Amino acid sequence: MLHCSRILALTKRGTLCRVPIQRYFHQRLRAALSLLPRALRFALYRSFVDCDLAPDPRLTLKIAQTKEELEACFRLLHGAYVSSGFMRPDPSGMRVNLYHALPTTTTLCAKFDGSVVGTISLIRESVFGFPLQSIFDLHGIREKKGRIAEVSALAVDQRFRNTGGSILFPLMKFMYEYCITFFDTRHLVIAVNPNRIEMYESLLLFQRLMENQVDNYDFANGAPAVGASLDLQAATLANRCGGRRQRAGDGRSHRLDTPARADTQRPTPGL
Secondary structure, three states: OHHHHOOOOOOOOOOOOHHHHHHHHHHHHHHHHOOHHHHHHHHHHHOEEEEOOOOOOEEEEEEOOOOOHHHHHHHHHHHHHHHHOOOOOOOOOOOOOHHHHHOOOEEEEEOOEEEEEEEEEEEOOOOOOOOHOOOOOHHHHHHHOOOEEEEEOOOOHHOOOOOOOHHHHHHHHHHHHHHHHHEEEEEEEEEEOOOOHHHHHHHHEEOOOOOOOOOEHHHHHEEEEEEEEEEOOOOHHHHHOOOOEEEEOOOOOOEEOOOOHOOOOOOOOOO
């Protein structure tokens, strides 16, 4: 019998902490799914997703333009990274790094009813290279034609993490279109935790840069990481939603701020 201290944790007031319990069962579920054939696992992952063609009209996808929007993105990122063990708590309550201060980095956000509930950053190549270059070789990607950008700093508000991708997938779609339309990006690269790589493979069509994982990634507080890439020309909008449940909706469309207008504002250095 498992000792309860492995599953449960007590707060200072003696109440049960739900996070360790959820983490434990998520680990057990992933272990069970790993026993299934790859094709069956991927089909199962896709069945969990509700790809709504008409997202909630309260959802807005845009570039984080103001100081308040950027700080909200960085606070959301800080909470997600701390809870996942990818960083230690920072007194500022925000996760910000050198790349966020560069003009070659764009931070996107999803706002629901005016509040930031999702964020993702795009890092284009500069003299500093890409964060994942410290552990992954991009030589094979560079041999192919097209510009490269790294997807980084992804976080979704905890209230929307179990909603079938209602925030994640519109945000990713916006990011794809922004990359292609305004920066002529061909390849996206990403470093993700091994526990999440199959989501990127099965739902977002990423392919691993190498078979083995890296056990210690300094950029994520020493957590293990797997590198992956996506050829945006090969990943059409049709097969991004292929095989997933789709709802036709009622003809509504979510608000999508014009990237060309928003792109004139860059992240404020020093945040």
